[in-house]
Amino acid sequence: MAKVWVLAESAGGKVSSLSLELLTKARELGDTVEAVAWGADTASIAGDLGAHGASTVHDLGDLGTSLPGVSVAAAIAAAIEAGTGPDILLVGQSYDGRDVAGRLSAKLDKPVLTNVVGLAAGEPPVASHAIFGGATIVEATFTGSAPFIYAVRPKSFAAEPSGGSATVAPLSVPETGATNAATVVDRHVEERSGPQLDEAAVVVSGGRGLGEAANYAMIEELAKLLKGAPGASRAIVDAGWVPYAYQVGQTGKTVKPTLYIAAGISGATQHMVxxxxxxxxxxxxxDQEAPILQIADLGIVGDVHKVLPQLIEALKARS
Amino acid sequence: MIGNAGDMNVVVCVKQIPDPANPGSLDANNNLDRSSKLIIDDSDMYGVEMALQLVHAAGSGEVSLVSMAPNGETAGLRTALAMGAEKAVLVSDDTLKGSDALGTAKVLAAAIKRIEGADLILAATESSDGYTGTTPVQVAEILGLPSVTFAKHIEVDGSTVKVQRQTEAGYDEVTCPLPALVTVTAGVVEPRYPSFKGIMAAKGKPLDQVTVADLGIDAAQVGGDGAGQKITNVTAAEARKAGEVVVDEGDAFQKIVAFLDQLKVI
Incomplete structure (x- = not known):
């Protein structure tokens, strides 16, 4: 039976929810589930990883000021070469996850199935992908031999604890040379108030239809009134109205709130995903023809500059 | 592989894709139908602009383009040449049809090697049609170069590139010695529109069209057969239940309030 490794990303001593989702799914794909982690204090996250199904946490230790991609890929490749590596590797479709998948793929000359939104057990597992803005589901699998690398989109699976525990075992990083020359010299955290975009029960997003950057204030106000998080289409992030962290879509965050309000967003494939x-x-x-109106439970054909202020006033009057 | 001292030579990976304004479709082999006219991927306009600005800031050097297309398409490359790039290498070959990200990376890496003296290679974080987001890093690994992905700001200082790299929490400041590969997010710079003069000049700029064999790549490594993955099923996603569409007559906000009430979010 297959040995599955999951890339366990963490920040501030907390495992990313994406990594826990992958561990949960991994339990269906193989009989051995193990995690690969790095950082100054891997021991502190081993409990959470174990509780979600990892029997072993392969600990690369503190990678210092290097970006994780090259080191993590090199360590996994070395394990595979030594015969102790995985048959299946699940990585998140995240900043660092993509770096690891790309480096490892070229190193091993093995393809990656990316943007996976579903996985069914098999030899090898079959991956589902949502294309054309989610209108079509494509199932794909590998034709060659293991290891099989899958990069999975956030929120494709629910994270559920299994009640296990994990042992931490060191995994050494081989000499990486010139490819690992990038150095992080400073880290900036951009503070946001209110709920996290990808965790909020209500998300209110604005797009190009707002007309100008100043009108984004209406989105923020409405989000606040609904105790939600403000989001944005790629168009207004590209235009510099709001930071990249607000972006919902293929390149940005995947959200699955109870309620999503799209104001002045046409519904490009990039956003719908x-x-x-x-x-x-x-x-x-x-625009009555806007694709977003075809998937809305309630679609209003109207001017956001009129509807949003009226809605905001009505909600204020009730609170 | 660094060129003359002081020169800043940048190679930009450019993808030519079906116009995203038109609905996409799959061909008989379940590959994205690329038989229509292809245009430059909007995501690559940022890399081209960034490259032009970096060369301008350095005072000398040039911007080159590499692209891969199954049908000899050059329209997208001409757009980038009209913006100010000096030359392009297009790898066009029937055997490339159905290539996956790794096969594409092998081809692009070989094309980049053909352009000597590259200090910096730029690519988009991902294409707007395939969006695997792995090709640039695969290129870097094949070429043995360091990479910094998700750049939202780039400066070159001598033989070092300084990048603000997007993270979950904000951004990291990253430095990296050249030569290196950097992927840029949309919005890193505002792409210029090609001028009439630029469009005319682009017609005379060198566009080197080569085949997979010219690059010394085994055809079995690329195309559908080299992809190492296959599509097993294609189905329509479960459509969302059609909702109610209302034309605003000044009272649509009340519809929204009623909907919010029903969901108990207010």
Missing amino acids: GMKGSKNIIAINK
Whole structure:
């Protein structure tokens, strides 16, 4: 039976929810589930990783000021070469996850199935991908031999504890040379108030239809009134109205809130991939043909500059 | 592989894709249908612009392009040449149809080697059609170069590139010796529009069209057969239940309030 390794990303002593989702799924794909982790204090996250199904945490230790991609890929490749590595590797479709998958793929001359939103057990497992903005589901698998690398989108699976515990075992990083020459000289944390975009029960997103950057204030106000998080389409992130961290979509965050409100967003493929899983969708757009109106539970064909202020006033009057 | 001292030579990976404004479709082999006219991927405009600005800031050097297309398409490359890039290498070959990200990376890496003296290679974080987001890093690994992904700001200082790299929490400041590969997020710079003069000049710029064999790559490594992965099933996603669409007559906000009430979010 297959040995599955899961890339365990963490920040501030907390495992990313994506990594816990992958561990949960990994239990269906193989009989041995193990995690690969790095950082100054891997012991502190081993409990959480064990509780979600990892029997061993392969600890690369503190990678210092290097970016994780090259070191982590090199350590996994060395384990595979030594015959102690995985048959299946699950990485998150995250900043560092993609770096690891790309480096490892080229190193091993093995392909990667990316943007995976579903996995079914098999030899090798079959991956599902949502294409054309989620309108079509494609199933794909590998034709060659193990190891099989899958990069999985956030929120594809629910994270559920299994009640196990993990042993921590060191995994050494081989000499990486010139490829590992990038150095992190400073880290900046951008503070945001209110709930996290990818965890909020209500998300209110704005797009190009807002007309100008100053009008994004309406999105923030509405989000606050609904105790939700403000989000954005790629168009207004590209235009510099709001930071990249606000972006919902293929390149940005995947959200699945109870309620998603899209204001002045037409519903490009890029955006739909990131929010189509929302339980309820309200869309306001002046173009009756906008694709977003076709997937909305409540679609308003109207001007956001009129509808949003009226809605905000009505909600204020009730609170 | 660094060129003349002081020169800043940048190679930009450019993808030519079906116009995203039109609905996409799959061909008989379940590959994305690329038979229509291809245009430059919007995501690559940022890399081209960034490259032009870095060369300008250095005072000398040039911007080159590499691209891969199954059908000899050059329209997207001409757009980037019209913006100010000096030359392009296009790898075009029937055997490339159905290539996966790793096969593409092998081809692009070989094309980049053909352009000597690259100090910096730029690519988008991902393409707008395939969006695997792994090709640039695979290129870096094949070429034995360091890489910094998700750049939202780039400066070159002598033989070092300084990057602000997007993270979950904010951004990291990263430095990396050249030569290196950097992927840029959309919005890293504002791409220029090609001028009429630029469009005319682009027609005369060198565009070197080569085949997989010219690059010395075994055809079995690329295309659908080299991909090492296959599509087993294609189905329509479960459609969302059609909702209610209302034309605002000044009272649509009340519909929204009623909907919010029903969901108990207010």
